[in-house]
Amino acid sequence: MNKYKKLFEPVKIGKCEIKNRFALAPMGPLGLADSEGGFNQRGIDYYTERAKGGTGLIITGVTFVDNEVEEHGMPNCPCPTHNPVQFVRTAREMTERIHAYNAKVFLQMSAGFGRVTIPTNLGEFPPVAPSPIQHRWLDKICRELTIDEIKSIVKKFGDGAYNAKRAGFDGIEIHAVHEGYLIDQFAISLFNHRTDEYGGSLENRLRFAREIVEEIKNRCGEDFPVVLRYSPKSFIKDLRDGALPGEEFVEKGRDLDEGIEAAKLLVSYGYDSLDTDVGSYDSWWWSHPPMYQKKGLYRPYAKLMKETVDVPIICAGRMDDPDMALEAIENGTCDMISLGRPLLADPDYVNKLRANRCQSIRPCISCQEGCMGRIQHYSMINCAVNPQACKEKDNALLPILKKKxxxxxxxxxxxxxxxxxxxxxxxxxxxxxxxxxxxxxxxxxxxxxxxxxxxxxxxxxxxxxxxxxxxxxxxxxxxxxxxxxxxxxxxxxxxxxxxKVFSLGDDDKVFTAADVLTKKKDCGGTTVVVGGGLVGCETALHLAKKGKKVTIVEALNKILALNGPLCSANSEMLERLIPFNGIDVKTSSKVKAYKDGNLEVETEKGTEKIKCDSVILSVGYxxxxxxxxxxxxxxxxxxxxxxxxxxxxxxxxxxxxxxxxxxx
Known part of the structure; x- marks a missing residue:
């Protein structure tokens, strides 16, 4: 008997019934659009493959309803309003194929990124925001949106949803009162300094989100489901400064008290479900959790939302452990499990679980190099461990002419x-x-x-x-x-x-990172890691978490300088975890010799000696x-x-x- 049967019970969002408890979390969809804002063949194949793999609800990656107020440089992402005929034509082909597998599909629609627009997607276009505030990545101040522009975007949501319904989509997900995107910037007082009807009180700051769902319901009918991607907590210490797990700080973004109040208001406005996470671009490692975050990290917040509002709660966030997913459904933490990167890694995850073939599920390693890293640096989405992700036809297995x-x-x-x-x-x-x-x-x-x-x-x-x-x-x-x-x-x-290794003198206590990590060598209680790249930093963090006193010595002027392009969620979190875990860092420094338990280091301030039980070389391969x-x-x-x-x-x-x- 399959113990995961409960994960395959149907669930309803509004009046839309979904065959199981699994959703494809919205990711991308950079590289999956054509020049007119429709879905290209890669996009159609990518989403269809996840439906074929058993996922009950497909939620597309972000599509922009507006390409005038905040230009996105077509064809970065699909746009249901740019060329409605082309959008409906291509999306209809996709939804029909998805429906063949008895899956449902929602279109995720965005008002835009505002102050968090990734520079590679921004091109020459000026960033916009609710108020003249600091851009997340660029040293620029964003332009404040006018009321006419806000009204124009709201109308575009209605137009886009209407086109989506024509194209066969079963519902909409709004992007988002989460992660600090444009609608979220309106909702959070740190970003919203307006004095008109879109600023001030919480109700005013949520007015943009309210008008969007009301416009969609007015255009598409009350029975057309509208989900909201929602973060009840931001983890913002200050602009461009996020909090780490376990860190004490004063929340400058949305705190949980306001998160609860806002959730109640948003559901009262007409949202049929909350797709729950936490975080912001200022604390990106919460919104796109790397391997340094615990699995299932959003569960407490999903549970809080489940206790706050009476609509289905979707929970994402490293939920690829089937036992964790089952427990979350059984104990009322959430109603659906959302898998993003795990379904990039293995589109057949759900079918394999249903057939009790857990060992056959290819794991996501949370490196984010194939997905978020490539989105951030190259405006395309793929997967490090699955070369066929988003290239299903281009990288299809080829027939052989002769067995070799x-x-x-x-x-x-x-x-x-x-x-x-x-x-x-x-x-x-x-x-x-x-x-x-x-x-x-x-x-x-x-x-x-x-x-x-x-x-x-x-x-x-x-x-x-x-x-x-x-x-x-x-x-x-x-x-x-x-x-x-x-x-x-x-x-x-x-x-x-x-x-790579080199002699420092007393080499009996000079080890490679690999030998220490595999426990072939004991580094003692105090050690120095030579090399502040990815391997060096992860080795140092691992040893510090075990109670070792660790120092990193790096020849360049910063750690993690040569590894990349890493997703900022990974690199920024690791960079901050180093001092947070008591690891000393000496940059622009070179090791000279190790003798009698003392490592001689040439720093910008002169020669220093560090007393240590061992030296760990992590200077590349x-x-x-x-x-x-x-x-x-x-x-x-x-x-x-x-x-x-x-x-x-x-x-x-x-x-x-x-x-x-x-x-x-």
Whole structure:
């Protein structure tokens, strides 16, 4: 018997019945629109694939109702009012395909980003806001919206919802009195300094949100559901300054008292459901939680909303643990579970859960490099661990002309992904891995408790390759002579990388980060991490959380200077967690020597000595490609993948492996 049956009971939002308790959280949809504001083929395929995978409610990523007051540089995102004929034509094709899988689909519509518009999406367009306030990213003051512009945007919501209904959407989600977007900026007094009917009292600050739902209901009927993305708490210490979990601070944004009062008002205005989270762009790590946030972090706030209003509550926020999701439904925390990144990672999550195949669900690792990082830096959405996300047709598995036997040397993520793709296509991959388990750098990388999903990804690969009957030889190094003697049609070298090391003198107590993370070496009670990149900072944080006294020494003028492009939610949170956890940081500093328990460091202020039990080197990795160089001119079809080709990140190791393995 499947213990998760309760997650597959139907639920209603207004009069719209949804077949199960799972929703695709709105993400993106940059790169999924055509030049006229419709959905392009990538967008249609992406959303349809999640419906095919069993998700009961598809909520699209943000679409802009207005492209005049706040220009967005078409075609960043779909727009239901820019060219209504094109929008309805393309969206109708999408909703019809989604409905074929007995799923419902809501269009998420936005008034705009206002002061939080990401610069890559802004182009040359001036940012707007309720009042002349500081932009989140740029050193600019935003332009105040006029009443006529507000009224124009409200009308556009009615037009957009009407077009959405024509296109076959089952409802609307409003974006948002959450995360500090434009409507939220009106709702929060920190951003709204107006003295007209849209400023002052809470009711006035919520007037924009009220007029929007009333306009939609007037145009589309009372039975057309309208959900609100809603944050009852902002976690803002000040402009551009957010609070960390457990930090004592004075809330400058929306506090919970106002959050409760606002929720009651918003539901009384006609909103049929609250899609609940917390946070703001000033505390972005709450709205887009990286791995440093606890799983299910929004549950207390969803529960509070459930106790406050009598409409269905949707809860997102690292809710990919099925047991946590089940408990949340059973104990009345929420009515629906919203999955964003987990459904990027595995579109079949819901069907696999229904079939009791939890081990087959590919985990999201919360790195945000394929999704939010790419949205922020390149205006496109993808997934680090799923190369097919938002490229379903472009990256479809290709049929093979002739079955090949392919040798893969190395069982890290690149080797595992290559083997998975080759096996799915019908080839015969064989892996040789020198260590006792698959995963490569996922194993030390996943040692901190906040990186548990790295280990889950390694376990998923092991499980998946076993299901695909891939021959895996562990504890097996292979030589040039063995490769040449073996009868393989193709060879993939994915031998990974090795940590860079150098001598400091007393090297018996100088370790690599990998050796400390895997507990091969004991760093003692006091240690210095040399290198303030991602690995160094995460190692330092892990050790500090275990009660160690840690210092980071970084040669550049700031930590996390070379890693990227990381999503700001990840990098900013990690950067602030370092001092919050008592870790000392010395930038623009170089280590010179380690002797008699003292590390000599050259700083801008001169030479210092730091007393420590050990030194941990985290100064990067070097490619381990000697086997490839030995074989390069001996084998006709040979490929170099992963860190062995170029030291990078998990995303590119997986993506490049998929690309190569799909074309063998």
């Amino acid at each position: 036997k392919v040798l893969i040397v190395g069982g890290g993520v690149a080797g595992c992904e290559a083997a998975r793709v080759l096996a799915l296509r019908g080839h015969e991959p064989v892996i040789y891995e020198k260590n006792s388990r698959l995963g490569g750098n996922l194993i030390p990388g996943g040692a901190p408790d906040f990186k548990e999903d790295d280990i889950a990804l390694a376990d998923w690969y092991a499980h998946t390759l076993n299901e695909l009957n891939v021959q895996v030889n562990l504890n097996s190094e292979i030589t040039k002579e063995q490769v040449l003697k073996a009868n393989f049609d193709s060879v993939i070298i994915a031998t990974g990388s090795t940590p 070097k490619e381990k490609n000697s086997l490839y160089k030995e074989l390069e001119f001996e084998i006709p079809e040979i490929y170099l993948l992963g860190d062995a080709r170029k030291v990078s990140n998990i995303m590119y190791a997986i993506w490049n492996a998929y690309e190569v393995a799909n074309h063998i």
